[in-house]
Amino acid sequence: MTVQIHFLPDDVLIEASHGEPILAVAARAGVNIPTGCLMGCCHACEVELDDGSAICACISDVPLNRTEMTINLSCDPIW
Template sequence: MVCVHFLPDNITTEAQVGELILDVASRCGITIPTGCLMGTCHACEVEIDDGNAIRACITAVPKRSHLTINLYSDPTW
């Protein structure tokens, strides 16, 4: 299990390695905007703790003990 922490909502949950980040957020009641659900539109882009931007609809929870995801708003969506 991976401890996943969502900012700025300050919500923490556990997730399985390989589970889609979008699904983990949804299970916690967190809405991440989506568009194409294939990763090409970048509507679901979030930032993880290492500073990289990832697309939540196509990115799985990595094998690690803790993951922080920073949700930010894109004014174009």
């Protein structure tokens, strides 16, 4: 089963597998998510999901319970 992922503000759509790393999906889609520590500590890769929650993309996978999701890359204007 796949998940339809919509990256904003780039307006890029891509299909991903459940459990696939978010950074890998973004790279496949040609979307750049800035990273720092790659351990979730620095929050350079923080993105906002369609439900309003913020996650660190470097340590997050495509969730099992979704068929579609939106990832907004511009939730932190400092980075």
